[in-house]
Amino acid sequence: MDEHQVQEHFRKQVGDYVGLMSRLIPEYEKGQRFLCELIPFDKKQAINVLDLGSGPGGLSELVLEMYPKAKVHAFDLTEEMLLVCQERLNKYESRVTFQQGDYKKDSFGSGYDVILAGLTLHHLTDEERKSIFQVIHDALKDEGIFIAQEIIVDEDPYVTEWHYSLWRNFMKSNGEDDEFWYQKHNEKDHPVSVENQLEWLKNAGFSHTACHWRYWNFAIISGRK
Numbered sequence: 001m002d003e004h005q006v007q008e009h010f011r012k013q014v015g016d017y018v019g020l021m022s023r024l025i026p027e028y029e030k031g032q033r034f035l036c037e038l039i040p041f042d043k044k045q046a047i048n049v050l051d052l053g054s055g056p057g058g059l060s061e062l063v064l065e066m067y068p069k070a071k072v073h074a075f076d077l078t079e080e081m082l083l084v085c086q087e088r089l090n091k092y093e094s095r096v097t098f099q100q101g102d103y104k105k106d107s108f109g110s111g112y113d114v115i116l117a118g119l120t121l122h123h124l125t126d127e128e129r130k131s132i133f134q135v136i137h138d139a140l141k142d143e144g145i146f147i148a149q150e151i152i153v154d155e156d157p158y159v160t161e162w163h164y165s166l167w168r169n170f171m172k173s174n175g176e177d178d179e180f181w182y183q184k185h186n187e188k189d190h191p192v193s194v195e196n197q198l199e200w201l202k203n204a205g206f207s208h209t210a211c212h213w214r215y216w217n218f219a220i221i222s223g224r225k
């Protein structure tokens with residue numbers, strides 16, 4: 001499938017986004033909840049949160065529910081995703097704002113306590129990723145936290161292949177075309193090992209960098225400003 005067909009595929013799936021993600025990503029919904037539970041602030045605090053590459057807003061909604069005084073800024077490139085996100089989150093009224101933009105070049109604001117990035121940074125090249133880690137660091141308040149769920153590779157190529165095989169079996173057993181998704185991953189994604197990402201987070205000024213969760217070629221990492 002070419003780029004246009006891939007985008008078409010995603011557009012068609014936007015209505016059943018959680019269903020698709022659950023068929024493609026092991027423990028997708030559990031991972032999202034796990035990620036939000038890592039936010040290290042008191043639930044009564046009026047935290048400012050940026051959901052980078054928000055998609056249809058699953059992480060945003062979890063935060064808005066867990067933190068009744070939180071404000072969330074949902075940022076995404078894809079109009080269709082942002083529209084679904086708006087429909088889903090409009091009930092939170094002034095606690096949520098939306099922005100269509102490209103985080104590689106557009107400003108997403110600053111002064112955040114929390115920046116989340118759920119399964120969105122894997123298209124970036126190494127240099128783009130290092131650069132966005134710096135921008136994210138600068139967009140956080142002191143003591144703010146960045147938490148990301150990522151598609152990763154292991155440092156050992158043998159283990160990476162092992163994980164790919166398990167991942168493909170997982171997608172296939174859920175009725176998905178594992179060959180299509182695996183090829184798409186190979187063509188479009190630039191997965192980076194946890195070790196490299198934690199080092200790049202440190203280089204960007206983050207401390208207490210950590211990997212909290214890992215399932216085959218997926219991980220949840222964080223850094224504190």
Ligand SMILES: C[S@@+](CC[C@H](N)C(=O)[O-])C[C@H]1O[C@@H](n2cnc3c(N)ncnc32)[C@H](O)[C@@H]1O
Nearest residue numbers: 053054055076077078081101102103118119120
């Ligand atoms: C796989 S979805 C993940 C959505 C959601 N964060 C989640 O955890 O389910 C990736 C999202 O990142 C967005 N995205 C990809 N590249 C982007 C960019 N350069 N700027 C803003 N959003 C981007 C896509 O439009 C898509 O909605």
